[in-house]
Amino acid sequence: MSHERRTDPSGSTEMTETEQVEGLRASTQRLEHSEHLQRALFAIADLAASGLDMQRLLEGLHRIVSRLMHAENFYIALRDPLRGTIRFIYFSDVADGQVYRPDQELSTEQLSDSITLRLIQLARPVRGPSDRIARSLGLTQGHGAGTPSADFMAVPMCRDGEVFGVLAVQSYEKGGEYTQSDERVLAFVAGHVLNVVERKLGQEALERRVAERTRELALTNDRLQKQVRESERAVHLQATLYRIAALGHGQESNEAFYRSIHQAVGELLDxxxxxxxxxxxxxxxxxFPYYVDSSGAELVRRPMGRGMSEYAIRCAQTIRLESDAINALIAQGEVDAATYGTPAVSWLGAPLMGARGVMGVVVVQSYRSDLYYTQQDAELLTFVSYQIANTLQRRQQAEALQALNAQLEQRVQERTQELRRQIAVRERAQKQLKHQVMHDSLTGLPNRLYLRERLERALGAQKLDPACGFALLYLDVDRFKLFNDGLGHGVGDEVLRIVSARMAECVRAPDIAGRLSGDEFAVLLEHCLQPSQACMVAERIQARMAAAIEVGGRQLHVSVSIGIAMSNPSYRTVDQLLHDADTALYRAKAAGRQRFVLFDESLHASAMNVLDLEQQMRNALEKGQFESYFQPIVRLADGDVIGYEALIRWRHPELGLLAPGRFLPAAEETGLIETIDWHMYRLACQAAPDLLGRDKILNINISPCHFHSRNFPRRLLDLAAWAGVAVDRLCVEVTESSLLSDPGAAAQILGSLHEAGVRIALDDFGTGYSSLSHVHRFPLRTLKIDRSFIAPLGRGAQQRSTAIVSAVLSLAASLDLDVVAEGVETDAQRDVLLSMGCVHGQGFLFGEPVPATGLP
Incomplete structure (x- = not known):
């Protein structure tokens, strides 16, 4: 049969049978290839929905790609845009084995001569022998750590125009070259692989965050339970001491009295x-007026000798010993084995201290190997022994009084005055004991225990009668840590005594002022129905604190911040009331100290808003909503730009462009500030090479949290090197307040940056507590005068600001420091600054913060 085309009389050409068969065969191959590729995509989708761990999921992806082409040697590399690193999360190679660990983060410097890094930078696929690809990419020093391959094919994994990784296969055998079709298939698969891997990484990150949060909650719960147990133990101890004290006034027999003491102590110890x-x-x-011994031993009156009880009496302190230590005392002759009796596994004795010395000893001991007394038990028995001794003395005195009355009735009148004196002594001792238990030893004010008791009563009264309103003022001494650390704890204690005395002067019975702990105080205002009444007391306290105090030869000015919580029927426990008052106190201190804040539901809502804002900021980091803006720093004489300060803005999808004041305080409170800062640094450094030229400076702001990381200088220098920013073109700005948190760490961090060539600028100069000491202590290059001193310039009342600015300029000139005036907004302010010799300025007069693309 002829295979040539036939032509009909009209001139048209018909397809021969062979051509038809070839066309059908090609169409069939395309359908089979499409079906094969579709099955592979279905398999990838199944892997994404499976519960496999990351390694098994990546192995499954490898098997799927191997069914599409020759992929015995296969790897996946992922790029982290935030950290600027690359990880080979999967690497299978018959020649090189496992060159990189899946968790190993590699910097761009480490991969500078690799095909993988160049592919990420160029964002295009490559195919062919690895040596030829390396030469075409301009890699003159090799192309990575692996063995050169006969054929290599790699495609970038992209989304929205940004490269997030590389998918690569290679062959070491000649004759199996990859085709253009293979490249299209691999590029098609790459997008799906990226989605699967990122979904799995996101799932693992979420699981890690959930696990970390669960651990944090468990630790918090453990701490709270421990606090509850300690509180219950303290209440139980107090109740036991009251019971023992009450026994001294009972009329029961000695046997019943000692048995009651035994039962009371038994509630605290074994x-x-x-x-x-x-x-x-x-x-x-x-x-031995009373004893119970599980070994069956009998204790009878004996001469003072070398027994264990006598040893504790001689030492006049609590003794806790175990069998080995007791045997050592016997060997030393301190204890007589015959007098000691049945050997104990653990022995604990506390002396009973009377008015004339040791009057006896209370002993507990164990013959069981599973019962050992601890140091906490020893402290507890010591505390109890004081109360037992006092009770015994009272009881002995009462018995002596009864005997004296029975024998000497004729001397009743003579002894009446003495008896009254003894009663007064006992009453004073009891009153003093109660006062010591319920009052603070330093200030003499009621303590937390007493205050809680009064609050419990106030809450109970309000439940019975809702009209019985009251208020709680929670106070904190402002900057008390400075007094303690700077002037010593002795001065700090004296400050607390004076503060407590002044506070007590501002309240009237039945209201009370108490000390909770440290520099925290509270005032309970009973019969207080209106918030205005509580506010008046808060104003009275703050006014009383305004007068200077003389302590340690110094005049100190002390202020307090106050949080106020008004009673209402929704409060069920004292802790709820204390929590709300403490929340109001926190807001008062955050608002600038030396003020009071009344708690309302808006404060609770504010705390919830911080949580919502935290989640929004995390989403903003993931979606790249934070942007870098730049404000010029100029030479005042001619307006030439000498540098830029990088400032952050948040392009919120609903609220629009947000200034830092809208979200940075919440970022600092939630701990996200460090991550946001590094994101900002990366954006600023990326824009810097085109922005700075050869002679301009890039200023970035440093948060106090970075002073806790010793790795901060190295990481910042690495980022600058990666972005191509010269070290001497970089300037970090720190505020005076940020240096106060940890001056030692700040000095070390700034010193390391200074040695590397980075400039250091002190921002908001003149607003801190010790500006001159900062100039002396830290390696500064520039002082930025705070805008509050610049604003009055060029107006009528500017004398004080002019004097301050002039002093700063003189100081900077003597120390060879640059000066930048912040907040210059008018020509008049610029002219005044120029006349005073100020060289550089920054402010809206010269330009508002704009993106790098908006700068001339």
Whole structure:
């Protein structure tokens, strides 16, 4: 049969049968290839929805790609845009094995001679022998750490025009070259692989954050439970001490009295073996008025000798010993084995201190190997022993009084005055004990325990009668840490005493002022129905604190911040009331100290808004909504730009462009400030090479949180090198207030940057507590005069500002420091500054902050 085309009489040409068969075969191959590719995409989708871990998921992707082409040697590289690093999350190679670990982050410097980095930078696929590709990409020093391949093919993984990684296959055998079709398939698959990998990485990151948050919540719960247990233990101890104190006034027999003490102590300690031993009046005998011994031993009156009880009496302090230590005392002759009795596994004894010395000892001991007394038990028994001794003394005195009355009735009148004196002593002792338990030893004010008791009563009264309103003022001494650290704890204690005395003067019975802890105080205002009443007391307290105090030869000015919580039926516990008052106090201190804030629901809502804003800022970081703006710094004489200060803006999808004041305070409170700063630094440094030219300076602001990272200088210098910003073109700005958090760490960080050639500028100069000391201590190059001193210039009342600016300029000239005046907004201000010798300025007069693309 002829395979030539046939021509019909009209001139048209018909396709031969062979051509038809070839066309059908090609169409079939295309359909099979399309179906094969579709099955691969379905398999990738199944992997994405599976619960496999990252390694098994990547191995599955490798197998899928291997079904589409020759992919025995295969790797996936991911780029982190924020950190500027690359990870080879999957690497399978028959020649090189595992060159890179999946968790290994590689900088662009480490991969500077690699095909992978060049592909990410160029954002285009390559195909062919690796040596030829390297030469075409301009790699003169090799092309990575691997073995050169006979054929290599790689495609970028992109989204929205940005490269997020590379997908590559290679072959070391000749004759199996990759085709243009293979390249199209791999490029098509790359986008799906990127989606799967990023989805898995996001899932793993979310799981890590959930696990970290769960651990944090568990630790917080443990701490709270421990605090609750400690509080319950303190309340239980107090109740036990009251019970023991009350026993001294009872009329029961001695046996019943000692048994009651045993039961009370048994609520605090394991006292299966317990005894009270008392020294006779002449000091020659040891009596055992009460004992319970699980070993069955009997204790009888004996001469003072070398027993364990006598040893504790001689030492006049609490003794806690175990069997080895007791045997050592026996070997040294301190304790007589015959007198000691049944050997104990653990022995604990506390002396009973009387008015004339040690009057006896209270002992608990264990014969079990699973029961050992701890140091906490020793402290507890010591505390209890004081109360037992006081109770015993009162009881002994009462018994002596009864005997004296029975024997000497004729001397009743003579002894009446003495008895009254003894009663007064006992009452004073009891009153003093109660006062010590319920009052602060330093200030004499009621303590937290007493205040909580009064608050419990106030809450109970309000539940019975809603008209019984009250208010709680929560106070904190402003800058108290400066007094303590700078002038010593002695001065700090004296400041607290004076503050407490002045506070007590401002309240009237039945209201009370108490000290909670440290420099925190509280005032309970009973029968306070209106917030205005509480505000008046707060104003009275702050006015009383305004007068200077003389402490340690210095005149100090002390102020307090106050949070006010008004009672309402929604409060169920004292802790809720204290929490709301503390929240109001926090707001008062955040607003500038030396003020008071009344708690309302808006403060609670504000705390919730911070949580919402935190999540929005995290989303903004992921979506790149933060932008870098630049404000020029100019030479005042001619307006020439000498540099730019980088400032951050948030392009919010709903609220529009937000200034830093709208979100940076929340970022500092939630801990996101460091991440946002580094994002800002990267944006600023990327724009800097085109912006600065050869002679301009880039100023970036440093938050106080960076002073806690010793790696900050190295990381900043690496970022500048990556962006191509010369070190001497970089200037970091720090505020005076940020240096106060940790001056030592700040000096070390700034010193390292200075040695590397980075300029240091002190921002808002003149607004801090010790501006001159900062100039002396830190390696500064530039002082930026705060805008509050510039604003009055060029107006009528400018004498004070002129004097301050002139002093700063003189100081800078003597120390060879540059000066930049901030907030220059009028020609008059510029002219005054020029006349005073100021060279550089910054402000809206010369330009507002704009993106780099908007600068001339």
């Amino acid at each position: 006292v299966e073996s317990f005894c009270i031993a008392l020294v006779s009046e002449d000091g020659q005998w040891l009596d």
